[in-house]
Amino acid sequence: MESFVLIKQVPDQSSKAGINSDGTIDRAKAKRMLNPFDRYALEAALQTKRQHGARVTAITMGPPPAIEVLYEAIAHGVDRGFLMTDRRLAASDTLATAYTLAQTVRYAGSPDLIFCGLQTTDGDTAQVGPQLAERLGIPQVTYCEAFEIRDGILLARRAIEGGSQTVTVPLPVLVTVANSAQRLAYPTLRGAQRVQRLMRDEAARAEVIQIINLDDVGADPERCGLKGSPTIVAATEKVGEIGGNCQIFQGQSVPSLVKSLTEAASISSYVGAR
Amino acid sequence: MVQKRVLIFAEQVNGELQPIGLELLGSGRLLADKLGATLSALVLGSNIAHLASTLIGHGADEVFVADHPELAQYRTLPYRRVMTDLIKSWPEPPHTILLGSTTTGRDLAPRLAAHLETGLTADCTDLDIGPFEYSNSKDPSKSGLFRDCLYAIRPSFGESLKARILGPWKNPQMATVRPGVMVPLPWDGSRRGEVFQVPVQLDPSDLSLQIVETVRNLSQTTDLTRAEVIVSGGYGLGSPEGFELMQQLAACFPNSAVGSSRKAVDSGWIPYAHQVGQTGKTVRPQIYIACGISGAIQHRVGMDKSRTIIAINKDSSAPIFKFAHYGIVGDLYQVVPEMIRQLQQNQSQ
Ligand SMILES: Cc1cc2nc3c(=O)[nH]c(=O)nc-3n(C[C@H](O)[C@H](O)[C@H](O)COP(=O)(O)OP(=O)(O)OC[C@H]3O[C@@H](n4cnc5c(N)ncnc54)[C@H](O)[C@@H]3O)c2cc1C
Ligand SMILES: Cc1cc2nc3c(=O)[nH]c(=O)nc-3n(C[C@H](O)[C@H](O)[C@H](O)COP(=O)(O)OP(=O)(O)OC[C@H]3O[C@@H](n4cnc5c(N)ncnc54)[C@H](O)[C@@H]3O)c2cc1C
Numbered sequence: 001m002e003s004f005v006l007i008k009q010v011p012d013q014s015s016k017a018g019i020n021s022d023g024t025i026d027r028a029k030a031k032r033m034l035n036p037f038d039r040y041a042l043e044a045a046l047q048t049k050r051q052h053g054a055r056v057t058a059i060t061m062g063p064p065p066a067i068e069v070l071y072e073a074i075a076h077g078v079d080r081g082f083l084m085t086d087r088r089l090a091a092s093d094t095l096a097t098a099y100t101l102a103q104t105v106r107y108a109g110s111p112d113l114i115f116c117g118l119q120t121t122d123g124d125t126a127q128v129g130p131q132l133a134e135r136l137g138i139p140q141v142t143y144c145e146a147f148e149i150r151d152g153i154l155l156a157r158r159a160i161e162g163g164s165q166t167v168t169v170p171l172p173v174l175v176t177v178a179n180s181a182q183r184l185a186y187p188t189l190r191g192a193q194r195v196q197r198l199m200r201d202e203a204a205r206a207e208v209i210q211i212i213n214l215d216d217v218g219a220d221p222e223r224c225g226l227k228g229s230p231t232i233v234a235a236t237e238k239v240g241e242i243g244g245n246c247q248i249f250q251g252q253s254v255p256s257l258v259k260s261l262t263e264a265a266s267i268s269s270y271v272g273a274r
Numbered sequence: 275m276v277q278k279r280v281l282i283f284a285e286q287v288n289g290e291l292q293p294i295g296l297e298l299l300g301s302g303r304l305l306a307d308k309l310g311a312t313l314s315a316l317v318l319g320s321n322i323a324h325l326a327s328t329l330i331g332h333g334a335d336e337v338f339v340a341d342h343p344e345l346a347q348y349r350t351l352p353y354r355r356v357m358t359d360l361i362k363s364w365p366e367p368p369h370t371i372l373l374g375s376t377t378t379g380r381d382l383a384p385r386l387a388a389h390l391e392t393g394l395t396a397d398c399t400d401l402d403i404g405p406f407e408y409s410n411s412k413d414p415s416k417s418g419l420f421r422d423c424l425y426a427i428r429p430s431f432g433e434s435l436k437a438r439i440l441g442p443w444k445n446p447q448m449a450t451v452r453p454g455v456m457v458p459l460p461w462d463g464s465r466r467g468e469v470f471q472v473p474v475q476l477d478p479s480d481l482s483l484q485i486v487e488t489v490r491n492l493s494q495t496t497d498l499t500r501a502e503v504i505v506s507g508g509y510g511l512g513s514p515e516g517f518e519l520m521q522q523l524a525a526c527f528p529n530s531a532v533g534s535s536r537k538a539v540d541s542g543w544i545p546y547a548h549q550v551g552q553t554g555k556t557v558r559p560q561i562y563i564a565c566g567i568s569g570a571i572q573h574r575v576g577m578d579k580s581r582t583i584i585a586i587n588k589d590s591s592a593p594i595f596k597f598a599h600y601g602i603v604g605d606l607y608q609v610v611p612e613m614i615r616q617l618q619q620n621q622s623q
Contacts, residue, residue: 013431091412094396098388124430125396130350130384139483140350142381155486160377162497162547163490169483180546226413230393231441234406238435246585246595250603257602258612265582265600270503270561271617272528 001054001149004111005045006101006132007038007073009066010122034069037117039184040177044147045115046077047182052149055079057111059104061089061097070209075187075195079208082108086213088225094123096228098131100219105136107217113154114174118143126176133174141167142176278311279368281446283357284329285348285378286319287490291328293499294374296458298451299333301401302372303459308403309422311369312336316360316472318353320346330467333459340472344481347488348378351480354385360472361390361446368446370424372401375450383450393441394448395426399455399575402427406440416443424449429552429575454499454556455579498531498550503561504580506533506550507543508573510566510587510606514543519610520565526617533557533577535567551576565606569594586610 011030048054058073060066061084070081084104092100105114114133119126126142133140141147145164147156149171157166159178198205214221222228247264249257262268282302284295299315306313315334317325319341326337340356361367367390373379375397387394402425409417420442426449430437441447498504505524507516517532524530533550534543550557552572562580567573569585569592577583578597585598586606595601602609 093393094384095388095391095393098384122431125384125394126380127384127387127394127396130381131388134354134385134388140381140385141483142350143377158377160488160490163488165488166486167483168486226410227415230391230444231395231439232408232416233437234408234440235438236430236435237438246598246601248590248595248601248603250590254604254608254612255616257604258609258616261584261600261602262613262616265561265584267561267584267617268620270527271621 001048001052001113002057002109002111003045003048003054003113003115004057004059004105004108005038005041005073005078005115006128007042007058007060007069007117008035008120009033009060009062009069010035010120013121032065032068034072035117035120035122037119037121037177037179038069039117040179040181041115041117042073042076042078043182043184044144044175044177045113046185048113048149049077049079054113057081057108059084059101059108061085061100061104067209067211071195071199072187074198074208075191076184077188077191081209083209083211084213084217085211086224088214088221091226091229091232092224093229093231094125094127094131095230096224098128098135099223099228100214101128101132102135103214103217103219104212105132107212110172112171113149114138114172116174116176118176118178129174129176136174138172138174139169140174140176141169143178144175145178145181147175276366277364278309278366279314279364280306280309280311280370280372281314281316281361281368282334283371283373283379283382284315284317284325285374285376286317286322286325289319289322289325291317291325292374292376293458294376294379294451294453295329296332297453297456298372298374299329300458301451301456302370303333305370305401305403305424306335309369314338314368316340316357318345318348318356318472326467326469330465330469331461331463333465334467336468336470338470338472340474342474342476344476345474347485348382349483349485350381350385351483352476353382354389355476355480356472356474357382357386358389359475366445369422371446371448373448373450375452379450383448387448390446392444392446392448393439394450395428395439395441396450398426398428398449398451400427400436401425401449401451406442408440423447452556454558498533498548498555498557500529501531501557501559502529503527503563504531504533504550504557504559504577505563505565506535506567506577507538507565508535508567509537509541510568511538511543512566514541516566517544519607523563523610523614523617526614526621527561533562535570535573564594564598565610567594568592569597
């Protein structure tokens with residue numbers, strides 16, 4: 001069994017470093033991290049390794065430092081990684097990203113399962129997974145909370161509004177993993193030692209992590225980056241403070257506070273038995 | 275002249291239209307009027323012919339109905355097939371396509387966009403039509419002045435910014451729209467519109483995914499998007515028992531629900547279904563009562579369109595007082611029981 005997991009490096013928005021005063025991100029200065037949603041995808045892929053002996057491949061597309069998330073994945077037990085990096089990828093929207101990732105997946109092999117995070121914390125669109133499935137012509141299960149695989153069939157529970165749904169679908173399939181799924185365990189000692197070795201030894205690294213570009217995977221540059229992107233971020237503006245004329249009640253006895261408020265807000269007209 | 279269209283996808287569950295479809299019609303009507311376009315609604319399901327008149331009464335000029343047993347419950351591939359076949363049967367693609375950013379819309383829209391090779395903006399909270407001038411030396415083919423573009427506006431970077439996404443180079447220009455944000459048009463029974471049956475031709479490969487079971491355990495008190503009054507509790511409740519008090523206050527109103535902040539959900543005090551905010555639900559009730567909620571931006575974006583916002587917080591400098599309409603500075607464990615007492619008294623009078 002071959003499982004692929006797609007992971008993205010995102011700016012760490014909880015640290016102030018690299019966050020401009022207008023809320024935009026200075027990507028050169030910002031601290032970087034593995035997209036938190038992708039931790040659930042990693043755990044799901046590793047589940048197929050534990051239960052079915054799957055070989056797990058992690059793929060990321062991004063600038064050279066994105067190799068860090070591949071190291072992190074390997075520390076958790078992923079077998080090998082691909083870093084798709086190319087200057088021509090700048091300004092990719094989700095359509096261009098999904099095209100590039102589809103070419104990368106094809107180059108890396110023919111997976112039975114592809115796991116994606118539900119969404120990222122930077123672009124935050126949740127679109128890349130389904131678009132990649134469309135490109136590859138395979139079914140998808142989004143918002144997956146739990147799954148098992150029996151006789152080449154995925155049985156999955158997905159979250160929907162106000163409940164859940166259980167579906168079956170034959171492999172191959174792309175799964176986007178919800179953040180209500182199983183949490184990622186700690187890195188293993190063996191994994192961490194393996195990463196240390198790879199970081200020291202370039203030849204060993206090259207055997208485990210391939211660094212590739214658009215030409216390697218036969219991608220059409222016209223369909224990548226800015227050129228291949230039908231959308232652009234045209235403008236951003238700061239969300240302004242609204243209101244600012246709250247009528248505040250304080251300093252009286254509680255019963256009179258409540259009375260003043262319910263009258264001012266004319267709540268009574270909504271009151272009634274259920 | 276070919277017909278210009280704004281197409282909205284109207285979700286139904288068990289033959290019942292979901293509120294998002296009517297919200298999309300409200301927003302789509304404004305866009306279609308600015309464009310001089312037809313507002314078209316598409317609904318897929320089984321035994322759903324009766325839904326067309328509702329969609330017309332809420333603003334659609336024409337309704338496309340795809341009625342087939344295999345479409346009874348939403349599944350990605352059959353729905354994707356029917357929609358792309360319909361769109362390709364038209365001489366011109368629609369100018370704009372809108373879907374809800376529900377679990378269904380977010381599953382379907384990206385597949386549709388990838389199939390149509392067009393742009394898609396995620397989870398918008400505002401839409402408009404306007405001109406756009408662009409030049410970029412890195413891709414001169416994109417340069418030019420474009421009239422009548424879809425402005426798709428979405429919160430970004432933890433909701434602190436609004437990004438305006440544009441893609442005027444190719445139609446359809448697509449967006450998913452956050453539920454609870456757009457305002458439906460009132461029902462108008464005198465509206466007239468055309469109804470078309472959509473031919474349904476599925477490929478066996480579309481049916482490889484099977485639904486074993488669908489469970490919806492929405493109780494009335496968690497259906498936040500339909501409630502008139504929402505009582506929300508935050509970390510200031512201090513313990514899960516605090517939500518019993520929230521429940522008691524909510525029970526003073528016939529059409530009410532209990533909401534919460536994420537911090538209360540993350541603390542395990544209440545299930546995720548109750549969460550209001552960026553990563554929870556967007557609500558716009560008549561009255562929103564926030565108890566022990568500080569008013570972080572991620573919470574605010576989910577509820578600041580509520581008609582009346584009431585905050586109860588012991589810290590007078592809490593950000594929630596910056597955008598609430600009425601507030602009490604005090605301990606919620608003193609204020610809320612007193613409020614329940616007064617409202618009950620009110621009721622029995
Ligand atoms: C403010 C802002 C708003 C944007 N809005 C839009 C928009 O509305 N529409 C649009 O088309 N583009 C938009 N973009 C561009 C978008 O962020 C990029 O296309 C990005 O490459 C992928 O989208 P995402 O981060 O939203 O990924 P998502 O679709 O949220 O990611 C889902 C999953 O796909 C996988 N994945 C995504 N990217 C990669 C990667 N580089 N490498 C490996 N796996 C990956 C991961 O498993 C991830 O969890 C926006 C960008 C910004 C900065
Ligand atoms: C990516 C991201 C997404 C997020 N999405 C959401 C989301 O969808 N929804 C959401 O809510 N948050 C979300 N958050 C979290 C958000 O930033 C805040 O952390 C959260 O809203 C705070 O919850 P709170 O107001 O309950 O808690 P706190 O900020 O801790 O506030 C508690 C308040 O209770 C008051 N208080 C304490 N005791 C009492 C008392 N006895 N009587 C009266 N008042 C009292 C305090 O003065 C304080 O103001 C998100 C964050 C991130 C980074």
